[in-house]
Amino acid sequence: MVRRHALPLLDTSMSSRQSRPIRKRDPDQPSLPFDPMPERIEPCLALLRPTVPVGPDWLYEVKWDGYRLAVHIEPEGVRIITRGGHDWTHRFPTIAEAARKLGTTRAILDGEAVVLNGQGKSDFGALQRSLGGRGGKRISTEAILFAFDLLYLDGHDFTRTELSVRRHFLEDFVPAGGEGAIRLSEELALDGEILLDHACQVGLEGIIAKHRDAPYRSGRTGDWLKIKCVQSESFMIVGYEQSKTARGGLGSLLLAGRRGYDWVYVGSVGTGFNAKDADHLKRTLDRLKTSKPAVPLKGKRFVFAQPTLIAEIKFRGWTDDGNLRHASYKGLREIQDNAAVFEITNGSGYPP
Template sequence: MPAGPDWIHEIKHDGYRLIIQREGKRVRLFTRNGNDWSDRFPLITEAALRNRISSFVIDGEAVLLGVDGRSDFNGLHSRKHNDEVQFYAFDILAMQGEDLRPLPLHLRKNNLARLLARPVDGIFVSDFEQGEIGPDLFRHACMTGLEGLVSKHRERPYRGGRSPHWIKVKNRTHHSIDRVKEAFS
């Protein structure tokens, strides 16, 4: 877990990674594999349409919250609650036709905060902390039963795929680890 002052730490929700792409009155939701899930999560789609900016691309996670306020992957995977699934945005890739990916993460986060300044049910800015707090934050995430943290270097541009500047650390006691073990057994 990175501990330097140039790192931003975000909660790793147990959900589906999605890209929201809005162009005018059309909203599309894409998975990492390029599948179009636009009709799957109506709350997210409607929230994107209610934003005052009509052109943007944001990266985040589709999450179903359980009664305890934590993500409920089994409920999400069951597809029985698709109309309750919310989107936690952690990055913005484009806005009003401008490609923001070359900008440092901290500037993209500022743009994301401006885009989502007016709260709309269904899409939220994912909380984050900056600085040397990473290891302490990870210990707390584990104690409270969260899936883990993702740490990103604040000065880096957006890059798809794995990178030494984008580190995911999972809670080894979280139930999502069992799904990984089952997949490989």
Template sequence: MAKVPRPPRSKPLLTDESGQLQSRRVRKRNPAQPALPFDPMPDRVEPALALLKQRPPAEGYAWEVKWDGYRIHVHVEAGRIRVLTRGGYDWSHRFPAIVDTAKELGPASMILDGEACMFDDQGRSDFNLLQSSLGADGRRSGNLVSPAIMMTFDLLYFDGHDLRGLEYHARRHLLEDLLQGKEGAIRLSEEIDADPVDLLDHACRLGLEGIVGKKRDSVYRSGKTGDWIKCKCVQSEAFLIVGYEPSVGSFGGFRSLQLAAYRGDDLRYVGSVGTGFKERASLALRTSMDKLPWKRKQPPVPYSGKRKVIWIQPTLIAAIEYSAWTSDNKLRHPSYKGLREVQDNAEVYRLGENEGT
């Protein structure tokens, strides 16, 4: 007895079984997304920020030098390089050396996190040099470019993979492999294996700004979460300029700047700064203050002083170094470092939300 043939387990590939077998047409890969179907590259990432501490914890953190410059993210995509500031502005045209080096890191897509810096003749990052390279106190725009380099300390995205969910030590390992043996304007911010207390003391003796620590087992989280901390040799923060004390015998025609910080949603007067001004920076600063849309008779902050002050719109943000805070929340021994640009999205100091106030 002949066996009854079994029905096919699946349908034939072609309706006409005698027809020629053909494969489906393959679509061309989108070069802007080289790692599909993996993670799409974020258009922008809010940076992780370091929380100020007076003394470093003993364990659990990786330590490196604190660089004094502009925080940037470099986005490397197919045929496109972007250098984004904290405010989300593209400064690629202002940092051509960084862009040129980023092109050599491809073709993989990536997001690098770091600081754009200029260095003095002793190898220390210098915010004033960076400002000067971008124009007088950073206020002139146009075709001005800077030869700044990027000190790179994190890798947030690489070759189609979003790395923000990885622990820091794993991201760091990938970053070191990526930048190993590379030269140019993108450099690795080296980890330093030392006791953090001794490291901070040594950094201060060398005239550095301080040190930064990152939890080795932490994922990348935007904002001040405590995963990243900073310990400073000299305090340096951003404050709003709310007025100036005029003087006919000083560069720029002012004797001092009146400064304010936030307490909640309100501004509070934190004292004045009258040192640290150079001729060119003073003239540029006065020009910037004169361009503000209006001046006011009444101060924008509670003020009980006796100085003759020209009060201005609280728009300009100054970088200020100082030694400590007084008991009534005034800056002790402040010194002017330069103006922070709007595109840099400098965070104005908040009283009560930072240690040491």
């Protein structure tokens, strides 16, 4: 029987099994008779879907809004690796210290670093501020890790094991209901559609659906799906519109998505940033100024920039002419976070 935790929202395979051949011991890890610990595992990514998959094959979790991290626990110490493969152990000392106290010699946890607001919801802007903004060098003592997968533990590689088994070991390793810097991202024992409605009512970004019998496969395979209440995607900033009255002289940011090797203009965003954000954005974009716009756009007050800065934008949908509807700026993505710029395809929700 699959164990499920009924968490209030924020307040088997039939194939035959065969034993694997005995592996030779890794000379660098002679005490491990089974699987050598991987140096790094490319993350499994959630595929965006408009509706919730239903049925007993799926489990559901909250969609956390932060930075994807892998926490490697080794005899030599703890390493915290970003989605892009960068070592950020020094940026999250509280999470690293909590990992050292988990009581194991070797493990790899997959999870999301977040900062919670007063209502217990993950706040991407607060996480960025705790790190000193994009390109900042500050450490974050406010961030906590919601662990949602266990990929390796004491000589056993779990990536070929179905999710239901991985969750079983994870729940023993990181118990539910914890209040420390590493917490369990609990399975929500509700019908998927009811859960999504509830998540949207309380102001969450959405939910994640995961196939119980799937192994851990890197990339967007469809084993994990994300269903959002409000759409939130990464877009390239290709310039800004000047203003004599707005904060710091920046009226709005000009945004683009990717179609193959080309940039496609998707509109502008003029809300979501304060005077300090606007001043920083304008100064940064002025250093990236170019006379060759990345998109075919003309305007007397437009200042074009080299496509370098990636912004996280929440929005309500698309207009008929392909612009974002009710867009709001959330923050800049770190290069180390390896954020993927929104890809405009037939299935992306972008107007045909």
